[in-house]
Amino acid sequence: MMFFFIGIFGIQDKQRVVKEFNNVVCACGSLSRAELIEEYTYFHFFFLPLFKWNKRYFIRFRCCNRIFKVPEDYVSDLKHGFDIDIDRLEEISKINMNICPNCGATIEKSFLYCPYCGHNLK
Numbered sequence: 025m026m027f028f029f030i031g032i033f034g035i036q037d038k039q040r041v042v043k044e045f046n047n048v049v050c051a052c053g054s055l056s057r058a059e060l061i062e063e064y065t066y067f068h069f070f071f072l073p074l075f076k077w078n079k080r081y082f083i084r085f086r087c088c089n090r091i092f093k094v095p096e097d098y099v100s101d102l103k104h105g106f107d108i109d110i111d112r113l114e115e116i117s118k119i120n121m122n123i124c125p126n127c128g129a130t131i132e133k134s135f136l137y138c139p140y141c142g143h144n145l146k
């Protein structure tokens with residue numbers, strides 16, 4: 025009976041770009057584009073996502089691929105604003121980072137998939 029359930033329901037992590045920012049100044053000093061990335065865990069049944077939890081948000085700058093963690097109290101401001109206040113973000117690109125074996129991008133260790141090329145890191 026057990027095998028019947030395998031693949032029918034499960035837990036997965038997903039990432040998606042929820043917003044793009046143009047002409048924002050990165051920590052490296054260049055005027056760049058940045059993406060607000062939402063990462064969440066969801067429970068699915070028959071490929072239908074039933075509920076999501078553990079939402080995390082990141083900002084990624086295009087110029088130098090720096091990644092910043094967005095604190096929870098800044099998420100809605102970012103979603104509705106047009107600018108990014110770097111002082112309110114926490115840079116994570118230098119800590120707990122991995123290199124994607126497929127494309128060489130620097131990514132957070134907890135990522136299951138490379139956000140740059142989609143490579144499965146598990």
Ligand SMILES: [Zn+2]
Nearest residue numbers: 050052087088
């Ligand atoms: Zn930069």
Ligand SMILES: [Zn+2]
Nearest residue numbers: 124127138141
């Ligand atoms: Zn990659």
